[in-house]
Amino acid sequence: MTRVLSFSLLLICFLWVGCADPNTLIDDNKEIPNHNWSYVSRIKYDVKIDDPANTYNVFLNLRVTADYKYSNIFVIVYWSEHGQKPIPIRYEFKLANPDGEWLGAGSGNLYTYRFTLEKGHKFPNKGSYHFEIEQNMRDNPLHEVNDVGIRIEKAK
DSSP: OHHHHHHHHHHHHHHHHHHSOTTEEEEEEEEOGGGEEOTTOOEEEEEEESOTTSOEEEEEEEEEETTOOOSEEEEEEEEEETTSOOEEEEEEEEOBOTTSOBOSEEETTEEEEEEEEEEEEOOSSSEEEEEEEEEOSSSSSEETEEEEEEEEEEOO
16 A cells, blocks of 8 residues: 555656646746735746746746735836846836736736746856845835746746
8 A cells, every 4th residue: 555655646646747838947936924025035047047048938826815006016026147247127017007907817816917027048157147026116115915926937
């Protein structure tokens, strides 16, 4: 019985790993404690680029609750190559129509978004790149943000 259980778990692991998209470098979200995102709580990622000859698509992942009180969000994304000064880029993303209809994919009380930061981006060098995501709204902390993350994939 133990061998059957062990084999079953091993098979599930192989199937799960085998289903992962080989073109995705990272697709990760970090939970915002108590759904209150403050300016100083930047979401941080280090991503290793092995092939700078490729082009990449870079996305912001976001989930807010239905109680989020704005129809948009401003964020600043800091990009830097290892050891270099970060370059801040400010983005605004629309979350809802003027009538209050959410534009994200809804599931219960949560709305999920994936916003394009860069399409066909070429990283200049092989190595580690650092990303930090900061909320840039007037409210501090910004309420009802469930989680924030990043996705980087090879462009197809």
